[in-house]
Every structure is written in C-alpha cells, then in structure tokens.
Amino acid sequence: MMEIGLNHYLILSTILFAIGLVGVMRRKNLLLLFFATEILLNSVNIAFAAISHYYGDLTGQMFAFFVIAIAASEVAVGLGLLIVWYKRHGNIDLDSLASMKG
Amino acid sequence: MEKYLYIALFAPLVSSLFSALFTATPKKTFTGIIASLLIFSAFVSSSILLTHILGGGEPIHVEMMTWMATGDLYIPFGFVVDEISVTMMMVVTLVSTVVHIYSIGYMDHDKGFNRFFSYLSAFVFSMMILVMSDNYAGLFIGWEGVGLCSWLLIGFWFHKESATWAANEAFIMNRIADLGMLVGLFLIYWNTGTLQYEGSFAAFAHLDTTTLSWIGIFLFIGAMGKSAQFPLHTWLADAMEGPTPVSALIHAATMVTAGVYLVVRSNELYSLIPHVGLFIASLGAFVAIFAASMALVNRDMKRVIAYSTLSQLGYMFAAAGLGAYWVALFHLMAHAFFKALLFLGAGNVMHAMHDELDPFKMGGLKKVMKWTYIMMTFASVALAGLFPLAGFFSKDTILEAAFAEHHFVIYSVLLFTAGLTAFYSFRLTALIFEGEERYKLFGIHPHEAYKYMLVAMSPLLILAIIAGAFRTTFFGMVEEILGAMEYHIHSHVTLWIMTIGTQVFVILAIMYAYKKYNNAKITVPDGTSAMENSFMYKLLLNQYYIPYAYEKYIVVPYREMSEVFWTHVDLKIVDASVDGIAGIIYNTGDRTSAMQSGNLSTMLKWMVAGLLGMLSLAVVFGLAVRYSDEILAILSGLGV
Amino acid sequence: MVDHILSILIFFPVVAALFGVIVHKDSIRAYGIAVSVIEFALSLWLWFAFDGQSSGMQFMESIPLIPAFGINYTLGVDGISVFIIILSTFVTLIGIASLGEIKNLKNMIITLLVLQMTMSGVFAALDAIIFYVFWELSLVPMLYIIGAWGGPLRIYASIKFFLYTFAGSLVMLVGMLFMAYFYNQATGEWSFAILDWYRLILPENLQLWLFVAFFLGFAIKVPMFPFHTWLPYAHGQAPTIGSVILAAILLKMGTYAFIRFSLPLFPDASVFFMYPIAVIAIIMVIYTAMVAYGQKDIKQVIAYSSISHMGIIIIGTFALNVEGISGSVFLMLGHGVVAGALFFLVGVIYDRRHTKIMSEFGGLAHSMPRYATIFGVMMMASVGMPLTINFVGEFLSLLGFFKQSQILTLLAGVGIIVGAIYMLTAYKKLFFGEITNEENRNLPDINKRELVALIPLTFLAIWLGVYPKPVLDPINTSVESIVQLMHDKAQTAEAKRRIPSPLSQMTIPVSSIEEAH
C-alpha cells in the first residue's frame, strides 16, 4: 500500500479519466464540457509519465508532451468555434445545438 | 389411296378456313354451300377408302411429318385408315354432310351464318384427326379440338348467358376427363416408350396387369368426359343450348361417341384387363338406365333426346366393356344415324315452334309437319330398337352379348332400359305430333322446314331404317382387328324367347306411352298434379339433384375458396408477410432513429455507452480467460 | 462478324439507344422500329447461322475482364438460349411497333432498347458475373417502365418489383461467389465461367446450400410461390409494353437460370429438392389459378395465370429428363408468346376504356369481333389446346415429370382444368352476353397498329404448336447434353437413377419383352 507502484498511478489516471467522462456526459455548457475533455487528456498524461518512469523509458513523456500540444491546439479551435456560435446565438448552451436530428 | 385420306382429312379444314374468311361479313349462302360440298368431298373420299378396306385392302398408314420429338419421345402426325377408323370416318363425314346441308336452312336467319360453318367444319376436321390418328397424341389433338369446337358451338349464341355457361361447363368438365386421359398417355409412354398404337399395343402384352389397369382406367376417365358418363354427364344436357344441328352432329352422332371409339381403339388393352372392362360395362349399364330415367319426365325436347343419347352411350360402353367391341362400334354407327335424325327432326320442330322446346306446348304437329313427323317417328322406332330398324340389330346384339357373357344384371338393366327408351321416345313423339294442337294457345304458327333440309335428312332416314342390314358386312370387316366374335346364345329357343320378349316389352312400352300422352286431356303441366309433386318425379326432373349438388358443393365452394385464397391468403398472408418484413425493417429504423436526437449530450453518452459496453465485454472475457481454470473447475463440479 | 454476333446483338441496341437521345421526338418511333428491326434481323441471322445439330455452345466469345478474379466476358448460345434471345428481340420489335400514343415516347423507346440489351445479355452470358450483371441491370429499365408509365400504385409496384428481385439475386450472388471459391479450392484458379463450373463435382451437402442460394434468386424472379406477390402488382401497374416484356422475357430469366445453373451444377441437390420444388410448383399451378379465378381485373387474371404457367415450367425443369426439360424450355417460349399476346390484348381494351375491371365489360364479342377472335385463340393457347404452342411445352413438361412422380404430375395436371376455369370465365365475362355497358357498344375494333403486334404472335402461337420441330430439335440436342452432364456428375445412386442418361435407350420395354420370351 505504501509502496507506490505503477498500478497506483494507473488507477488514479483511470479515476480521473472516469471523472472526465462523467463531466463529458453531464455538462450542458459547452465551455465546461471542454474542461472535461481537458481532464481526460490530463489523466492520461499522468499515466504516461508514470509508465515512463517505471519503465525508465522516455517515450511516455514524449507522448504526454504531444498530448499537451494537442490539448492546447484543441482549445484554440474549440474556443474559436464557441466564439462564432456565441456571436450568433448569445449562448453556449449545448441544448441549443439541436437543429439537426433524425 | 393416300390422296383420299388427305382429302378426307383436310377438306373440312379447308372448309373451315374458307368460311372463316367471311366471319366478319354478313351472311353469304355460298359459304354454306361450299362448306357442304367440301365436307361432301370428304365423305366421298371416305367412301372410297371404305370400299378399299371392304375390298380387303391393306390399312392405309401415312406419316405426314414429325410433330414432337424430344428425348425418346417421337410423335408424328401419322394417320391410319383401318377398319375402325374408316367406320368412324364414314359416320362422321356422312352425318356432317347432312348436318352441313341442313344447317344452310336451319341457320338461314342467323347473323353468324358464316361463322357457324367455320366452326362446324373445324369440328369435322378435329373429329377426323381424332379418328384417323395413328397414335394417342394425335387422338388427343382431335380430342381437344372437338372439345374446343364444341365449346364454340355450344356457345354459338354467345349473347345468351345460359349458352355460354353451358359451353364453359362442357369445356371444363371435359378438361377434367382430359387430365385423366393425359395421365393415361403418360403411363403408356413411360411403360411402352411410344404413343403409337402399334408399338404400344405390342408392348401391352408384356406389362403387368396393375399397370395395364391403371392405363385402362385413366384412358377411360378421358372417355367418360367426352362421352358424358356419370359423374361427368351433366354438361351434355346443358349443351343443348347450342344450335340443334350442333346437337345432332356433336352431341349425338360423333363427338360424344369419341369415348367409345377410344375404348374400341384400345381394345387390345382392354381385352387384357377384363375387370376394368366389367367396370366400364357396369358403369355403362348404370348410365343407360340412369339417363333414361331422367328422360322420362323431362319437359325439354332436346334434353330428352340428349338423355337418350347418354343412355345409348351407356349401351355402347356396356358392350365395349364386355369385350364386344364391334357391337359397340356397330351400335355407335347405327345410333349416329337415327339420333342425328331425331335431333334434326327436333330442329325442324323448334324452327316451326319458334324455338319452343316444351313438348307439352306442342301437340298435333303431324298435320303441318308431315315429313318431320315421319322421320322422327322412324327415328324413335329405331331408337326403341324395333325390328327391322337399325336400332334393333345393334341394341339387341348388345343384350345378347351381355347375356352370353353371363352378366345377367347388366342384361336385365339394359333390357329394362330398352323399355324406358321406348317409353320416353314415344312420349315425345306423342306429345309433339299427336293430340290437341296446344301450340295454338301460344299463338304460334308452325310450318314445315325447307325442302332441301328434309332431303338432306333423308339419307339418315334411310340409314336408320336399313343400317341393320350391314351387320354382317360390318362384322366381316372388323372381325380381324377387333377380334370380334358372334354371340351365340346356347339354345335357339332362349334366343328367340329373348328377342321376341324384348320386342314385346318394347312395344308395350310404346303403347303405354301413346296411351298416356296421346289424348285430349294433356295440358301444359302447371306443377299442381299429384304426379308432379311426387318425390320420384321431382328427383328425376331435377336430374337427381346432381347439377344442384355440383353447383352447391363444387362450384360455389371453388369460387369462395378462390376469393379466400386471393383476399386472405395471397393478400393477407403471403403478401402481407413480405410487406411485413419490409415494414419491420422500416419501422425499426423509424423508432430507433430517435437515437439520433440531435442533442450533443446524447451523442456523447452514446459514445461513452459504446465504450463501456465493449469494456464490459472485454472485462468479462478477460476475467474469464484469467480464471478459466477455476471456471472450468466450477463447471465440472456442477457436472456440466 | 458472325464470330461477334452475340456482342453485336447485346450492344447494338444500347448504342442505338444512346444515339436515340439525339433523335427528335417526333421521329423516335420510326427510329425505334428501325433499330429493333435490325436487332431482330440480327437475331434471325443468329438462328440461321446456328448449328442445330451441335450440342455445345456456339458463337463463343471471350474477353478477359477481370482475370485476377476469374471474371471474363464470355458469351455463347446453345439451343436453349438461342430461341429465347430471338423471342426477346421479336417481342421488343412488336412491342415498339405497337406502342400507342403515350407520354414521353422517346424515353420509353430508349428504355426499351436498353432493356433489350440486358435481355440478350442474360441469355447469352456464359460467365456467372456477366450473367449477374445483365440480370440485375434488367431491373432498372423495367423499374423505370413500371414506375414512370404505370398505374396509380406504380411506385409501390416498381419498388416492390425491384427490391424483391434485388434481394433474391444478391443471395444468389453470394452463391456464385461460393461457387467460384470452391472452384478456386479445387483448381487453384478463380473462374466464374459457367462451363468451367460444369466440370466441378461438389459434395452433396455443399450442393444443397448452394442450390438454396441460387434458388432464392431464381425463385423470386420466376416467381415461385410464396415469392410471387410482386408480380401481380408489377403487372397490374405496368403499362402494356412493360407487362408484355415482363411476362414474355423477364420471367423466363429465372426458369432459364434453373436450367443453366441449378441443374447442371448441382445434380444431386436437384434430385434432393425435386419433390419440395415440385410441391411448390403444384401450389403455384393450382393455388394461383384459383386466385386468378377470384380476380376482378383482367390483367390480374393474366398475371396470376403467368405464375400458374411458370409452375408447369418448373415442373418440367425438375423432371430432370430430356422430355421434361425440353418441354419446359419450349414452354418458356410458348408462354412468352402467349402471355405476351394476352397482355397486349388487355392493353387493347385498356387503351379504349381505361379500365381493366371485367365487370365493366361484357358482350365485347358483338362490338369487337376480331379482337374477340384473337383473344380467343390466345386464350385457347393459354389453356394448352393442342396444336398451339403451349400444349407442346405443357405436354412435354408433364410427361417428363410423370417419370419422377405420378401423383404429383396428376396434381400438376389439375392446372389444365383450373386454367380452363379462370380463362373461360374471364373470357365469358369480357366477351359473352349482351352489351350491358353502353360505353362498350361503339368501341372500335382492333386497329392496324395493334394487329402488327398480334398477328405475328398469333401466327407463332399456332405455327410452333403445329410444327415445333425446328425449335424443338436444337433445344433437344442441347438439353440432352445437359442431362448427360447431370447424369455423369451425379454422385448418389438416387440421383443417378433419377437422372437417366439420354444416351441409353429406354430400357423398360426392351428388357421386359426379352424376359417375356
């Protein structure tokens, strides 16, 4: 228990990922929804770093690095989209995105 | 000789096609004349062929061309003129010549004059094919061809509902029998490898009795239809809706006897299976009395004669079934003459009475229609079988044959029927020609038929009288081919007693008929007399309720079943299940497309759900793999 | 040129159709007739050049199309297919020649020419995939014909027609792929050539499965009970020309395919399924005849009667002997002529009265005697009157099957009775009796344009009934080789027995005669 192994990190990562999932499912505000997706990516990063550490291999860190880059890019595009939407509709409520269905 | 064969065969066809050219035009008398001439030429050719055969000439056999040939099957258009077919050809061409000429007068005022001759000649052609073919398939062509012409001619007055109904009935009933015949043909082919008479007859000798019996039975089923034997007899009476010359030619003299011809032609088969023959004979005897009984009370002149025909066909089958093929054929010939005469006479009466058919509405016509009276009386006498007319010789021989073969039941039935025959024949004559002139009540002014019609009928009259004289010649001719034998009653005394007894019985019947119907008290029945209300009378008048039963238990259920099959089975089950499958697919799509609510949150949930679903599967599988040993242990512990 | 006559036959109409697009619509009828006359002449030439004594495929052409997957553009005809091709060109010709004044005539003629291509293609194809291509492609023009010129329910009918057939043939396609796969397993090469497949002897259980797969495709096309319900709709809604071609040619694709594929490829399975299929065929014969009797619409009567007749064709096919198969092939032609003519005839009154309900008519024989005559001839041909074309086929089919089962043949034979019942009844309703509906009193009799279509058909119906030899002989030759092939390929003793070799003489009389002496 006190010896922190890889599994601890993995479990932590998974828990955080699950929290992210809950957020993704639960959030109706797009901005807050994007927060949840950040949680997803971050949770994975912990795991990558941990594996990298325990295997003594740098690839995991590399992956985490790129994940961070991706997360940053996503934010830019995502916010851009939100801005456009907000300009037109004055809200970023997810439920307002329902003109197409069936 | 072959050219005469071809003339005899194709002259009617030419005649038919020629008349057909004018079907769309108004009446042209010359079509009738030319048709009659062509048929007459066929008659002449047949006569020449007859002389050839009578003179001991070889049977003529020609093979015109191949019809169907595939696999081992080979069917040519082959024709044979031998003793049997030449007899039939004579009967057919003679009667049809007479009927053609007669029809020129009879159909005088009909719009469909030209059409009529076309049909009539087509019928003759079909009949010629039927009797001249050298194989069963060719016979079947003629068989169906006469059926077609019969349909056309019964329904000739197609504006009449009853006529067209009767035409269809006749056709369909015949089809039922034709199926039997087809099956017979199939049996012959697969057991003998050929449908030629020669080849199959040769092979019959080597087949086992069961097979032969089946062949015999199925062929006879075919014959039953064409010859209107019970239970397929109802169409014949209804067929009287057609013009009377048609009834004379088709439904008395020729087509209906095709069944007899078939049995006679297949004598080599039937002589191998006497038990089937006995059945045929018994059925024939039954039909003889059965039909005669219906003739007793019927109030339709033509129907009475039709029942009489039926009854006489029963005689023929009785003879053929008992192996007396030549007798059957002889009776067929004789019957053709006097029955055609009887019908044509009836036609005259109808013409005179403006298509009135109820003899009770006639009476005393002998004054205006003397020649018709004479002809019909002679014909009736011949029918009744009085010496020395044709009917005596042929019918009496049948009785003798039955007696000689020790089939006493058949004999008695036939004997009794002879009495009935005499009774109804003279009931009819008496009602029509004797007694009060009841037609006056209905304002009808009867007149005798055209002269040439009467002249045309005269050969029949003569033959009805003298045909009996040909008995010996005929016997000599067909002896070889039909394996014919004279029937000898063991003692002359018995023979004499029988003959005279029969004659007396018949004469008594005639006298009773005259007594009963030749008096002034006869009125048009109105359904009030005690006799008319008796059970028997009603039974007979309604033809034993057989047509009624057919209608109620076959026709109506068939129609209803068809409706049900269509509206319920086809539309509601078969089609609906096809549409149902499509509908299920469509509706599933329709309902589940709600999954696509367009809401992003739902979409995300679906993604997560998909992930979790697969994860659960993976975990279950992973655990199962990891603990597979334990699971196996548990399962084996449970005894699985 | 004669070496490529089949390709020319197939592609000439479609090329002509493409050029037809630029023809002005006033002249399109003449153009269509000209093209179809040439096509018909080509097909007659095919007949002329055809060697009736040879049992093999003739005018073979082969161009590699997808050699990597064993698909080649292979064509060829034998006695079985050559006449159906001729019939198809003939029906197209008279169909175009007798087209009435319809809207979008140009589209119709172009569509018909495309349809002609697919029809020739199906019957000339000797490669399963090429066969399938034309088979499926034929649906499209027909879909358009029904859907664009049909009655009020035309869209439903056309979609039903298309999808039903499409679904069935996709299953068949899977079967074909399996067949090719087995060929690949056996020889190491891919091939979809039918003649190659003929050489393949499959184990019986595989045969059964493949037979079923092919059967679905064919049975729906034929159409066999209970897959037949698209047909009444298709016929009921289709314009006259559509019904004519559908009945005369398209339905024959199914029965033809049975003979081309199912029998020679799966002889053991054919024997195995003979009885079930015969029972289905008998249901088709009797049941649909009864349904036909219950109809109120004359066209539906004829539509159901088609199904009934197809039952007899199936029976003949599954007789598995030369007599039966020859008969069924001949009956395909016969039914093509007769059903085609009957649909033409229905079209005639429909053009005049715009109704097909029988109770609207009655007594037409008074006002339209010539029409009644031709109808009568065709009706008699339809009920199988001897000396008409249908009799030969029906007789031989039933005769053939009689060898396999007497009882079932007897039941199938009931078809000639029930067939007469609905046909005569319908005829009576249309033509007999007094004229009850005043509108019928002055209907013009059949006109020249209609006679153009009907006279040749009537002539054919009788000519081939009286003298079927020129057609029956080549059919017989080819059928014999197919039956021989089946006999040789059959593995089970039962199948060997059921499929007699046409080369051996009929044994029964000979042996029994010898025994007797």
Place this chain on the structure above:
Amino acid sequence: MFEAIAFYLFAFLTIAMFYIVVTTSQALYALSALAAGMIFISAFFFILNADFLGAIQIIVYTGAVMALYAFGMMFFDTTREVKEKKGNKFIIVGMSALAAALVVAIFAAPMLSTNIVALYPSSADIGNTQEVGMVLFTKYLIPFELAAVMLLVAMVAGIVLAGKKMDNSITLEDDTNEKVLS
C-alpha cells in the same frame, strides 16, 4: 514514504479538483478548480522525475490554456451561475457506476509485462530536459514538426473563426445577380 504521502495527497487533491470541475454550477469555480488540478498534476510529473513535462504542464496549461479559457469565459459572460438542465441522471450515474466497477476489475490485477526493454532509457546522470530534448529532436523530430504545423493550423483556425469576416455570411447572402462561371 515521502513518495507515498505525496502521491496520496496529490491524488486526493486532483480528484477533488476535477470533481469540482465536473460538478460545480459556478463556471468560475470550475475554471479555478481546473487550473488547480492541472498544477497538482504537474506535481505528479515532478514526483515521477519528468521535470520537463511538469514545467510544460504548468506553462502550457496553467499559463496558456487557462488564460484562453479565462478569456473565453469573460467573452461568454459565464461568470454567473451556469444553469444546466438536468438530464437523465440515471444514465450518467449508471454509466459512472459501471465505469467505476470496470476500473476496479481492470486494475485489481497487476500487469504482467515485466520484461519491458526501454527503447529510450533515461539515465540517472543526465537531466530530464536534456534527455527529452535528445529524443525529441531525433526520434520525434517529425511529430514535433507536425505538432508545429498543428499549432499553426490551430492558430489559423482560431483567427479565421473568431475573425470579423465571419460575421457576414456570404453563404447566406442572396446573390442572384452574380456572375456565373461556366
């Protein structure tokens, strides 16, 4: 021992922070909690000797990303309480429960792969940043460059989307009289 305490402490903190992110109805709380969570995550990186990553995490996330979000939040005026319609709680709760169960099931068992050979082994005597640089500019040069392109894409995309030109949609303009190219 220190490591364990640190792990549990930060694990608790991150979970708590992220829990707040997904549950709070105050956007501002969520933003703050997210930022805090990210910083706590960087702590793990430091624990795990991934110093470079930790630095990047703080700079990129808490510096750049959070700044962007903060800007966005101001723009969207979501500082007030976020009203979220309550969806079907049952589904979410159910799925979360399932997820939790799966997590336990999955990671209850240890991973068996022990014989992993490090492809790019980290060595104790070199600084983490140097190591990372070494790998990044050899092996992962191409992904790195592509990441640069990706950022460029994101930048262009952001600019274009948020640009003024988007305000008037040509797509929706009616241009019936427009010259037709053909």
Place this chain on the structure above:
Amino acid sequence: MLDPVNISLESLNLTTLAPMLIPIVGALLILVMDTIKGGLDKSLYVVISMLFMGIDLAALLSASDMFSVAGTMMGAFDVMLIDGLAILAQLIIVGASLLFIPLALTGKRFHEFSYPEFFALFLFMMSGFQFMVATDNLILIFVGLETASLALYTLIALHNRDKSFEAAVKYFTMGALAAGFFSFGSMIFYALTGSVEINQIATVLAANNYADIGYVLIGTVFMLASLGFKVSLVPFHTWTPDVYEGASAAMAGYMSIVPKIAGFIVTMRLFEFLIHSHVVWLEYVLYGVVVVTMTAANMWALVQTDVKRMLAYSSISHAGFVMAAVMIGTTQANTALFLYWILFSFTNLGSFSMLWISRQKSLPDHQSSDHSYNKFAGMIHTAPVAATIMTLFMLSLAGVPPFALFWGKLYMIGSAVSAGYTVLALIMALNSAIAGYYYLKLVVYMLMKDPVAGVSGDTYTRNATLSLKTVIGIAAVGTIFAFIAINPLIEFITSFVYNSGY
C-alpha cells in the same frame, strides 16, 4: 553528459517525407501569398492547391515505384513507414482531394471559399491525413489525426451558417472525446509493451504470448472507440449525419471518403495483427459492430427525408461494409477494402457533387433541409441529364452492376466467402438489398414523380460550373466504366497489400 549524435542524412530516408511535405509547402505558400497580397480570387488558390496536389501525386507515384522495387521503406528515425497501405491510402487521399478542390469553383459564392486560409487549411489537413497513414507510431498518428481534424472542424465551420457551426461544434466535441479515448488506448498499449510503435507492440505482445489479454482488450476497446468514431461505426457514428448535413455537400462528400480511409488504415495496422493472433474477442466484437453498423445505418437511412442525410447514413453503412474487410483480414479482404473505397470515392464524390450543384442559397419553401427528396421530384422532366447521372450514382451505390460499386461489393463479399464468413456474406448481401430501397427512393422521386410546381431545370444546376461538371463527369465516367479498371486495380492493390504483409 550526452554524446553528440551523428546521423547520416541517407539513413533518414527523407524522400519518405516528400509526399507529406508538399502540401505543407503549398499551404504555407498560400498563406504567404495572402499576406503579401490579399483579395486574390479563389480560382488562383484552387489552381495552386491542385498544382501541389499534382506534385504530391507525382511524388506518391514515384514512391510507389520505389515500393514496388524496394518494398517497405522506413524513414526519419523509423517514424515514417511507407508501405503499400500508406501509398495506396495516400493515393486515395490525394486523388479524392484533387477531385474535391475544383468543387470550390461554384457558380454561387459560398463563405468558406472567400478565405485563402480555407485552401491552406485544406492542404494542411491533407498532409495530416497523409502522416496518419504513413506511420505506425501512435504518437505521429495522433498528431497527424489531430492536425487533420482541427483543420477539418474549421473547414466545416467556415461554411458559415448555423447548421455548419452546429456541425463543427458537435464534431469537435466528440472528436475531443475520441482523442481522449485514443490517448488512453495508446497509454494502455504503452503500459503493456513499453512501446508506441505498432510493430513493436505486436512483437512484444506476441513474445509474451498475450499473457495480459485482459489489458490488451481494454486497450483495443479504447482504440476501437476512437477509430470507430473516425470511421463512424455504430454507436460512435452519431456525429455523421449531423455533420454531413451541416457541412457543404462538397465537404460532406470529401468527409465521407478521406478521413475514413485514414481511419481504416490505422485500424488495419492496429487490429489486424490482433486478429491474426487469434484474439477471438476482437473478432467477435468487430463482427457485431460491423453487422450492427451496416444494418442499423441502413435502417436509419430508410427513414430519412433529406438526401444528404440519407447519404450520410449510407456512408456509415458502407463504412461498416468496409470494416468487415478489416475483420476478415485476409489479403483478398484488404485488397477489397481499397478497391471498394476507390470505387466508393468516385461514386460518392459524384453523388455529393450532384447535390452540390443543386445547392440553393436559401431554403426553398416548405423545406427544412437543403436537399429534401421532394426537391428532386420529377427531375427527369426538367433536367434529364442531371437526373440520369444522379440515377447512375444511386444505382452504383446500391450495387447494381455493372456500375462501380458493384465490383467493390462483389470482391468484398467474395473475400468474405473465401475466408469462410458465410453468414457475414449473406448479411452483407441482404444489407445491400435494404440499402437498395433508399437509393431507389431518390430514383423514384427523380424519375417517377411529377415535378414540384415552379421548379425548373436550372434548379438542379444553378450552382454548376464547368469545373463542377467536369468533376461530375469524371465521377460518372469512373462509375460507368469501372469494369475496365477493376482488373488493373485489383492486381495493383493486391501486390501492394501483399508486399506490405497484410
């Protein structure tokens, strides 16, 4: 201290990078040009894009020549992997892009084409997809995927109307979730094997004899979820219809082809070794997913009222069809995958282009979507040629021979049959039959219904220009005469796929 690293330039094999770099250069050039002189006409950018795509194509062709001589090439520190799959997929990507980009030259003006950035982003996206297929390194795949996706979201949104924003947001959000799945999946594989290269992963797993099968499955699940989103497998497909509807028809057509082929390549690389190692679980799950995808998407397509949405569902169904090839995993199946997709590209691009040329700017009366079925009613009367061509595409999609897609289906079902997947083959066949209905529905509307009042022939070609017509012509010719090209295609693809070890 670190030793200096000496790397020879040859060992980097930089030619492997050429096909991806060319579009990047093109994109940069466009950006630079715009900076120097704004307001240039879109046709210029279209031509420049095409030019670079042409060069790209040439580079790919030379790469394919090299491949056929030298086999699989690795490059750039073994990150790049140029094998047959990579080349084929890139050919499809570049080819489809080449056909797509002229669709920008519309008769009407649309918002997105007024941006030079549109073309730059487009080229970036292409390059992203090219990277994605030309590597087996999960990191590069991920980065390539995101590059392409981010560009794609923007391209959709640039159409600039509510529906396209909605589409972009939906796509983006779900894409972010899928990215999370992808990284989690990669993490598990990394945890299992210490590597993020698929080859290496396979080797290590095989060496361990799949001892951690449970974890492998978990990783697989996440990967499947993520890639399933990309290639739109049920239940990860939900974005597809909405995004297709929201995007311009041209974009939708493009999306139905290019991102998916990239997804399929990754799927093949990742899953086929698992299937070949008899991970039966994956096989079963894929089987289920494939069947559900084909069938359910077909059913939903049945009930659509808008042609574009119908085509969206239909492309989901087609994706399921193709996914079956991945599951079957034989060389023939993989060949079938490419063959199918090439043929599908022609047909689908053609049909979406037909929608594109009939695009009106404002919605017609009583219609809630751009391309409702009703719009096409009676088209044969008003625009016969267009109707005929559209019919052609529909028939091809339905798999009516001899049009393009029939051959794809034939070969695909054939590969299923050859691999013993009888039931699957039947399901595929029956699904094609179901699909027939909705394609036919459009045909029925066009050919058999009467035109809606007030619709004239140019309704359907209002957006048409020569370049659009050319694209449609190419697609039509490709669809009709596909049968000529099938054999060379099969041989070409088979040699490439086979030599890549698939």
